[in-house]
Amino acid sequence: MIPTITIRPGPVPPYEQIRAQVEALINGGLLMAGHRLPPIRQLAADLGLATGTVARAYQELEAAGLVTTRRAAGTVVAARTAEPPADRRGPLTQAARAYTATALTLGADLDEALAAVRAAWPDPTG
């Protein structure tokens, strides 16, 4: 199924609506890396907007590193090279909660628990 975006009348400017919806689709995995987005003129014509509005949304997406624009290929969804911090924080917090529960069950205090983590952490020098 091809993802769609809709512009609704309201206080949020159309370029921001385009940017936010495309960003959500990319982060949600509905637009995969390498997916070719419609050309500016096509999207503007489909949505009934000025080309400058769509161009601004694409520029902001490109500045955020979500898409790349090349003359021949057009605008494509960029490959994600590294996990952003926001995605890492959730799983780390979940694991920390589980470890804390285990440490408390064993009767360990915070210093002991942190010492155990430091001891388990791999030594960067070798």
Added chain:
Amino acid sequence: MNGAAYVRSAGVVLGGALGLTVANSSLIPLAVPLFTVFVLAGVGVSELMSPRPSRSGQSTAQLTARDADAYLPPGYRARLRWLSLAVLVTVPPIAVLIGASPAAWSGQFSARGAIVRLVPTVVFLVGWCLIARQLLRRIAEAGHAGLDPQHLAADVAWRRRASRLVLGTTGVLLSGTLAGALFCYSQRHWLMFLGGWGWWMFGLLVLALSAFLVFAHYLHLLIDPGPAGVVSVGTRREPAEAVA
């Protein structure tokens, strides 16, 4: 055939007849430009008679790029490339041979003059090819008529028809120029060496008839590019061309 197809056919017939007539006069540099103008006038007038699907009032769009190639027959790029190469390789030598022929009109005996007289032909053909490329892109990027299946189908039908019309026009102009040049030269050659068997004449006519077959292929595409695919919201109308 319908009204719009008759108009396109009239453009090709009148342009072809005028081009071939002019090619046998001192106005030979105007042959291809006149052919081009008549063909494009026929296509332009016929398009004014053929409505396209009405624009959607929705502010919704699919996030995928429409490709101009998707609306054209497979392999059309390669075929047009070969046809352009054939025109490029064949027409200048023929222009030189016609210019150098004793049967040429007075004052047209130089090879350099023959090449200079090709300039209007080059300008019109290259100009149209550049416009056609832009038109194909514009057709693919034009706003959609709606995202429900009925409108999507009508939209695809319209884009396919319009793209094939551009392709047919390009093919007719290129192959018509090639076939016309070959027929024109074989006619002059026939006048020079009237009577008897000639391999040169035979070869010329084989090439001319082959070019004419290519011309017929593109002419078919130009006259019958497909249904217009017109749909209006609420009521379903027949394609305007079929009504006409």
